[in-house]
Amino acid sequence: MLEWTRGQAVGEIDTPALILDIAAAERNIRAMADRLIHGSVRLRPHVKTHKCPLLAHKQMAAGAIGVTAAKLGEAEVMIRAGIPEVLVSTPIVGRTKIDRLLALSRHAIVLTVVDDVGAARAISDAATRVGQKIPVLVDVDVGQRRTGVLPGEPALALARQVATMPGLVLVGLQGYEGHLQHVQSRDEREAHWRASMEKLTDTADLIRGAGFPLDIVSTGGTGTSTFALEAPGITEIQPGSYVVMDDHYGTVQGVGFEQALFVLTTVVSRTRTTDVIVDAGMKALSSDSGPPRVRGIEGAQYVFAGDEHGRIEFADQGSNLRVGDRVLLVPSHCDTTINLHDHYHVIEDDRLVEVWPISARGRIR
Amino acid sequence: MLEWTRGQAVGEIDTPALILDIAAAERNIRAMADRLIHGSVRLRPHVKTHKCPLLAHKQMAAGAIGVTAAKLGEAEVMIRAGIPEVLVSTPIVGRTKIDRLLALSRHAIVLTVVDDVGAARAISDAATRVGQKIPVLVDVDVGQRRTGVLPGEPALALARQVATMPGLVLVGLQGYEGHLQHVQSRDEREAHWRASMEKLTDTADLIRGAGFPLDIVSTGGTGTSTFALEAPGITEIQPGSYVVMDDHYGTVQGVGFEQALFVLTTVVSRTRTTDVIVDAGMKALSSDSGPPRVRGIEGAQYVFAGDEHGRIEFADQGSNLRVGDRVLLVPSHCDTTINLHDHYHVIEDDRLVEVWPISARGRIR
Incomplete structure (x- = not known):
């Protein structure tokens, strides 16, 4: 079911996708x-x-x-x-x-x-x-x-x-x-x-x-x-x-590891000037430790908007995000977010190099 | 990987298990x-x-x-x-x-x-x-x-x-x-x-x-x-x-459907008189709409205690729950809870009659 091509740029990966640097x-x-x-x-x-x-x-x-x-x-x-x-x-x-x-x-x-x-x-x-x-x-x-x-x-x-x-x-x-x-x-x-x-x-x-x-x-x-x-x-x-780290650990002083985990999402709707809707919601990102952080867009805040959607609200209404654009999110809690996904999209130098099964996902017994 | 036997009593099903009445x-x-x-x-x-x-x-x-x-x-x-x-x-x-x-x-x-x-x-x-x-x-x-x-x-x-x-x-x-x-x-x-x-x-x-x-x-x-x-x-x-319904909809007036979905969990630890620990946490129950409800135990409250555990706190400290006992929980949000599980354990008259794959689980694209 999963479609991917080795060497794809991150921006070409189908979404939502769990990304592992x-x-x-x-x-x-x-x-x-x-x-x-x-x-x-x-x-x-x-x-x-x-x-x-x-x-x-x-x-x-x-x-x-x-x-x-x-x-x-x-x-x-x-x-x-x-x-x-x-x-x-x-x-x-x-x-x-x-x-x-x-x-x-x-x-x-x-x-x-x-x-x-x-x-x-x-x-x-x-x-x-x-x-x-x-x-x-x-x-x-x-x-x-x-x-x-x-x-x-x-x-x-x-x-x-x-x-x-x-x-x-x-x-x-x-x-x-x-x-x-x-x-x-x-x-x-x-x-x-x-x-x-x-x-x-x-x-x-x-x-x-x-x-x-x-x-x-x-x-x-x-x-x-x-x-x-x-x-x-x-x-x-x-x-x-x-x-892999997560945004919650990212706020803890002196932990000292790098963020290696992201959820890639696509803007699927923009009908207001104040926000866009992306295709990753509570079935792609766990919410138990709060919303994910939006990477690389100053002042942008992710708000959960249901099972399959998030709303990215801008501090600066001039954001030029458009339908089809990709956004990288930093999960708030890595364990519960990884458990929602079947695969890691493994990237190196911003290219997709491998897809690995998350073999123990769902093994709650 | 999944072990089950047709005709098992609900209390014999391995846990955590998503139960469908x-x-x-x-x-x-x-x-x-x-x-x-x-x-x-x-x-x-x-x-x-x-x-x-x-x-x-x-x-x-x-x-x-x-x-x-x-x-x-x-x-x-x-x-x-x-x-x-x-x-x-x-x-x-x-x-x-x-x-x-x-x-x-x-x-x-x-x-x-x-x-x-x-x-x-x-x-x-x-x-x-x-x-x-x-x-x-x-x-x-x-x-x-x-x-x-x-x-x-x-x-x-x-x-x-x-x-x-x-x-x-x-x-x-x-x-x-x-x-x-x-x-x-x-x-x-x-x-x-x-x-x-x-x-x-x-x-x-x-x-x-x-x-x-x-x-x-x-x-x-x-x-x-x-x-x-x-x-x-x-x-x-x-x-x-x-x-299937859920506990969140259960609080909405005039909806009028029956609760058909549960998560079965086992008491795995009891070292305090005030609570027990069960084996269903945030990887078995979604938390976006709050904690699940404990069925059939007056005054008992479920509190999330991490990815794999919940704490059931008693109003009456005389609860006789012991290690090994089963507890039925009513999920707070059916969609996101079902999406955590690979199978429904289908019950009739308190017996396991079928196990059905949740075939579209994780299909977030």
């Missing part, structure tokens, strides 16, 4: 790896953002020790594409998913997280029946109020239980500080982050002190990755957005 | 057709909501004269599935799309809309080169401030131009009052609607008076469909949401 993405992949190269913190990047095995392989080639996935469905896509090790960063619950986890674990290293004794036991029991042992991290709530047991004694109590379960191997802790990734001020973000990480590393010390070795203490997104080098006790981070 | 959807399809059966207004339902050819065929069987699609990509899916007539309700701009329109028009009746002389001429020129004539409606802005020329003289001016173009046939007007669909008060909605429709039908009269016959005057969504019977001058309506 691959040189910028590769610089981002390299920059994150370089950031960690001299420290002891390793990189297990989160593929829930890009959902693309080839980008995961590029991250592995740059030094990642494996990848992180939000859902088993993403892990399946990555493992089938040859990624040898995946951490599933959300609890796996229910018989169907446990069976999938066990099937997948025969072909790659699959780690996962637990925050509930019953859910952990269900995995252990199923694994024991087929003679497997699943490596798990105890998930700790370091302030996000999402998944995870409380730090300290509750985490130790769960670790003790997990350690007795024959189908599990307790390998570490996970504490994702998702609530801090977008704190704009670098100093404020770092201060909150240190407090969060202290909870996590203190908990790791407590559990180790009780006689349970922990190889992994995993945390970290794009917004806090800049602090990871100076983080004693943290063994790895799992940032995702840095590969 | 087919008996309720069929009652909705019938109810809309019945609403129109004694009047002169015909039904051309919008398939941008359900994106599923089988549901479109059910609408045709109930009396629809054809369907409406937002994008050519949706029209392609419907026509390949045997739907004989599709109105593409947004302007078609650019050579690639015009070529697709012409290719498609050889196999079905494809109508589209124009609001720009240059864009209309581009279609006419291309059609003329291959000996085709494309039926078009002049798109009129009846107050939504999206696409469409202004009513009255500007619409007449465009109609005059279109009538001279050898590759086009002027067949009607479209004026979609999208801004009125969710006005909660029935009386207020009807008053605004009458004013909007007057603009549209006055414009139709003006154009007819100038010597241009117009067979079609198309308007109407789910929220205003209830008024369509009493609408002299309107020839057809194009509602979409009524088949």
